[in-house]
Amino acid sequence: YNSVPLICEQSIYMGNAGTVDFLKQQPIDHEIETLFVPSPKEDRFGGWYDFFTNTTTSANAKCVAPGSKQKEIAFPTTRSIGVIMMLEAENVTLPLTPFYSVQSTISSTLKQLGLNEISVALSAWKSDNREGDEMIFILREGYVAVRTWPHDKYCAIDIQLWNDSSKQETIKKALLSTLGSNEASSYRVVTGGVFGIKQSAMDPANVGPRVTAQCSTEEPQDEASDPIAQSDMDVLYAESASLIQDSKSTVLVLCGEASQTCTSHAAIANKQNDFQVVSVQTCTAVEATVQMAACEAEVRDQVKQAVVAHGKIGGIVLDANVPKTMGQIILQLLRRPAFRREAVIENFVAIATMQAEEDIWRLELLDRFRKEFAKFNPALRADVDLAGPTSKVGIVIFSHGDYDFFSRLSETVARIEANTKLVGEIREVENGIKNFVAEFDAPQVFTHRSYDQSDPLEQWLSQKVLGHQTIVQFEVTVPAGKVFGDGERVLVKRKSGWKKGTVVRQRDDGDYSVTVDEEEGKRYRMEVSKLQKIEEETDDEDAPSVQPPSEIKSALLTALQQMKHNGFVDAETRVHTDVGDGCVSVVFWSKGSAVVVWDGKTHIDVNIFAATERRKLIEGFEKLLPAHIPFLSTTARDEQPRGTGRVVNTKVELENRAKAPHWAAWMDGLEPKLAKFR
Numbered sequence: 001y002n003s004v005p006l007i008c009e010q011s012i013y014m015g016n017a018g019t020v021d022f023l024k025q026q027p028i029d030h031e032i033e034t035l036f037v038p039s040p041k042e043d044r045f046g047g048w049y050d051f052f053t054n055t056t057t058s059a060n061a062k063c064v065a066p067g068s069k070q071k072e073i074a075f076p077t078t079r080s081i082g083v084i085m086m087l088e089a090e091n092v093t094l095p096l097t098p099f100y101s102v103q104s105t106i107s108s109t110l111k112q113l114g115l116n117e118i119s120v121a122l123s124a125w126k127s128d129n130r131e132g133d134e135m136i137f138i139l140r141e142g143y144v145a146v147r148t149w150p151h152d153k154y155c156a157i158d159i160q161l162w163n164d165s166s167k168q169e170t171i172k173k174a175l176l177s178t179l180g181s182n183e184a185s186s187y188r189v190v191t192g193g194v195f196g197i198k199q200s201a202m203d204p205a206n207v208g209p210r211v212t213a214q215c216s217t218e219e220p221q222d223e224a225s226d227p228i229a230q231s232d233m234d235v236l237y238a239e240s241a242s243l244i245q246d247s248k249s250t251v252l253v254l255c256g257e258a259s260q261t262c263t264s265h266a267a268i269a270n271k272q273n274d275f276q277v278v279s280v281q282t283c284t285a286v287e288a289t290v291q292m293a294a295c296e297a298e299v300r301d302q303v304k305q306a307v308v309a310h311g312k313i314g315g316i317v318l319d320a321n322v323p324k325t326m327g328q329i330i331l332q333l334l335r336r337p338a339f340r341r342e343a344v345i346e347n348f349v350a351i352a353t354m355q356a357e358e359d360i361w362r363l364e365l366l367d368r369f370r371k372e373f374a375k376f377n378p379a380l381r382a383d384v385d386l387a388g389p390t391s392k393v394g395i396v397i398f399s400h401g402d403y404d405f406f407s408r409l410s411e412t413v414a415r416i417e418a419n420t421k422l423v424g425e426i427r428e429v430e431n432g433i434k435n436f437v438a439e440f441d442a443p444q445v446f447t448h449r450s451y452d453q454s455d456p457l458e459q460w461l462s463q464k465v466l467g468h469q470t471i472v473q474f475e476v477t478v479p480a481g482k483v484f485g486d487g488e489r490v491l492v493k494r495k496s497g498w499k500k501g502t503v504v505r506q507r508d509d510g511d512y513s514v515t516v517d518e519e520e521g522k523r524y525r526m527e528v529s530k531l532q533k534i535e536e537e538t539d540d541e542d543a544p545s546v547q548p549p550s551e552i553k554s555a556l557l558t559a560l561q562q563m564k565h566n567g568f569v570d571a572e573t574r575v576h577t578d579v580g581d582g583c584v585s586v587v588f589w590s591k592g593s594a595v596v597v598w599d600g601k602t603h604i605d606v607n608i609f610a611a612t613e614r615r616k617l618i619e620g621f622e623k624l625l626p627a628h629i630p631f632l633s634t635t636a637r638d639e640q641p642r643g644t645g646r647v648v649n650t651k652v653e654l655e656n657r658a659k660a661p662h663w664a665a666w667m668d669g670l671e672p673k674l675a676k677f678r
Contacts, residue, residue: 249314256321347401379432
């Protein structure tokens with residue numbers, strides 16, 4: 001389209017579990033030929049943009065304590081959480097007929113794993129002119145669906161566990177061993193679970209990535225509390241000032257009041273001889289607005305005098321004694337474009353230290369520089385910790401226009417470590433907005449011919465779609481409109497889950513002002529979709545709300561019974577069983593099957609499996625259930641093909657394989673490979 005810029009970006013994110021410090025570890029050149037990325041010997045930090053160290057959890061926040069005892073408790077969450085694993089088992093050596101032999105073998109395997117079988121739903125396939133069976137094992141802990149294709153020696157397996165995914169890998173390995181499959185692939189989808197299932201106290205940690213790290217046995221160290229030695233602080237200031245890019249520029253040191261020593265001025269002036277170091281002291285007794293304005297004018301005049309005498313400012317340093325009010329004044333001055341042009345060079349650097357929690361404003365101030373004054377890459381704000389045996393200090397650095405910042409920062413920290421007893425850790429380096437390059441001319445253009453497409457082509461040609469699976473998730477939600485009264489008790493959806501609270505009032509725009517019980521003195525503006533009625537605490541019988549659980553269950557069963565009258569010819573509910581507070585229903589019809597799970601409250605999952613991709617089938621389910629359950633809406637839909645050859649494409653996408661794909665059309669020897677699809 002005209003006037004619409006082309007945006008192209010390719011990024012790589014690298015991470016580790018704390019075993020490698022990317023900023024300190026020298027990279028190893030494995031002498032692998034590269035098309036574009038230079039060798040680490042040429043440019044160690046080439047292409048670096050951001051750097052983060054996870055500081056949100058302690059070392060033992062996510063670990064498995066040796067010998068820990070787990071008590072049986074109800075799953076402690078206001079949202080049911082489950083995980084379903086789709087497992088493709090190919091080259092199966094176990095005979096897949098007769099079906100009762102397969103059923104017996106799998107039942108025995110599940111029992112050996114300690115799983116509790118409640119019932120089994122069986123269905124013999126009657127379509128597509130092929131033989132095959134489907135068996136759904138309903139367990140106390142979840143369900144396992146096994147669909148067989150004897151001719152293709154293939155099984156499509158679903159492993160769904162309520163509230164706890166810790167056993168999925170074990171079940172996967174056991175089933176593959178039982179089936180004799182030496183070629184398999186799997187992936188997971190987060191779904192709902194079931195309330196009322198007794199699980200272990202550690203189950204919330206089992207939803208998502210598995211925790212394998214062992215808890216540290218070392219005794220926790222006391223927090224560093226002693227002040228940093230003045231000699232170390234001098235080294236810190238002096239070495240940090242080396243990050244200022246223009247060595248002939250003026251360095252502005254913001255000091256405390258006249259009665260306080262400004263040690264950073266002397267440290268920088270003694271070490272960095274090329275700089276013109278100028279100090280500005282904090283105004284005394286700055287409290288009222290009038291005093292702030294007078295102080296701002298005074299500081300402005302002092303800065304202008306320094307610029308006239310020594311040149312523009314290339315570095316701003318906040319001394320340890322400078323108060324927050326001085327930071328506010330310098331921020332207001334820099335917010336004026338005319339002042340910045342007159343007083344500060346474009347590629348300036350700012351440095352501040354933090355020795356206490358109340359110093360956090362220094363980090364926020366320098367981050368304002370990054371967001372407001374120098375927005376585009378490279379505009380970096382670094383957060384560095386330096387610690388001794390009993391002391392700790394932080395450095396915050398803002399730097400604009402330095403393309404070698406990562407290298408220079410790493411070297412600066414190394415020099416500080418070498419000249420003090422402090423150990424440094426770069427916690428974070430956050431960059432600005434990516435630059436727009438007008439009339440970009442790529443130094444090298446890569447096409448499909450630049451890469452070996454042999455393996456992708458073999459996988460493309462080997463795919464065989466045998467079924468299509470769709471997982472639809474529904475949620476009962478409160479409808480829009482004024483449904484909550486002032487003072488009404490509600491559940492409020494926060495990032496950490498649903499919390500009890502109270503409606504203060506409804507706003508003119510339809511949102512609500514609410515309070516949360518656990519957070520006194522705070523009000524939140526919430527959309528109606530993030531509020532739920534607490535039925536047991538309300539006396540307003542006329543207020544609209546979602547159906548009680550018993551009515552949702554009844555409506556769900558009615559909807560399933562009506563399937564045969566809504567396009568699902570010969571649909572039959574083979575199994576319906578209560579599990580925890582919810583229930584599981586298995587429905588078969590001639591062209592497919594569905595496993596329907598209700599969590600006991602407001603969430604419903606439907607796992608639909610059909611021989612072919614049928615959009616009308618999915619749409620039929622999405623219309624059928626809301627027609628019987630008020631306020632039910634689709635919240636997620638995941639679709640995937642099932643079959644052999646590590647299938648990832650749908651049958652529609654693979655229909656035209658008689659023609660070479662555009663990304664491999666140039667390859668030799670294609671004709672014999674494509675002939676079998678004609």
